[in-house]
Amino acid sequence: xxxxxxxxxxxxxxxxxxxxxxxxxxxxxxxxxxxxxxxxxxxxxxxxxxxxxxxxxxxxxxxxxxxxxxxxxxxxxxxxxxxxxxxxxxxxxxxxxxxxxxxxxxxxxxxxxxxxxxxxxxxxxxxxxxxxxxxxxxxxxxxxxxxxxxxxxxxxxxxxxxxxxxxxxxxxxxx
Numbered sequence: 001x002x003x004x005x006x007x008x009x010x011x012x013x014x015x016x017x018x019x020x021x022x023x024x025x026x027x028x029x030x031x032x033x034x035x036x037x038x039x040x041x042x043x044x045x046x047x048x049x050x051x052x053x054x055x056x057x058x059x060x061x062x063x064x065x066x067x068x069x070x071x072x073x074x075x076x077x078x079x080x081x082x083x084x085x086x087x088x089x090x091x092x093x094x095x096x097x098x099x100x101x102x103x104x105x106x107x108x109x110x111x112x113x114x115x116x117x118x119x120x121x122x123x124x125x126x127x128x129x130x131x132x133x134x135x136x137x138x139x140x141x142x143x144x145x146x147x148x149x150x151x152x153x154x155x156x157x158x159x160x161x162x163x164x165x166x167x168x169x170x171x172x173x174x175x
Contacts, residue, residue, distance in 0.1 A: 014080035075106035104155035
């Protein structure tokens with residue numbers, strides 16, 4: 001498959017993911033009983049998100065969860081823009097490199113924010129249980145490590161590509 005066609009496909013799929021991700025997260029919080037059998041669960045929320053949690057509380061937790069989800073959507077948007085640039089033949093220009101850098105930053109921030117916001121989300125989801133049954137949790141697992149390393153790798157690759165572009169521009173100036 002040609003680079004342009006494959007890049008267009010990946011751009012569309014990234015945009016689709018950007019739209020579907022927040023929709024699925026919202027669905028999980030609004031209808032946890034319907035999403036359990038589909039295994040559409042947020043790993044850091046665990047078993048605390050159930051229909052027994054009052055809707056108002058689930059909406060508050062959802063508002064918090066939409067912060068890392070928004071960052072992940074920004075990452076998908078940036079990725080779609082990288083592929084759109086590639087589809088137009090802009091491979092080593094400044095525009096796709098800027099989007100690639102945004103992708104790395106968004107990925108990194110989404111992981112860090114996702115980890116940090118576990119405490120208020122889990123506290124909210126257990127609040128209705130009353131005193132001595134409430135809890136807040138914080139977890140850090142291999143998925144988080146993998147996501148951080150991927151974000152770091154994307155950031156380094158973006159910087160290397162930017163340096164290569166800068167050197168190519170500099171070399172083109174020597175005539």
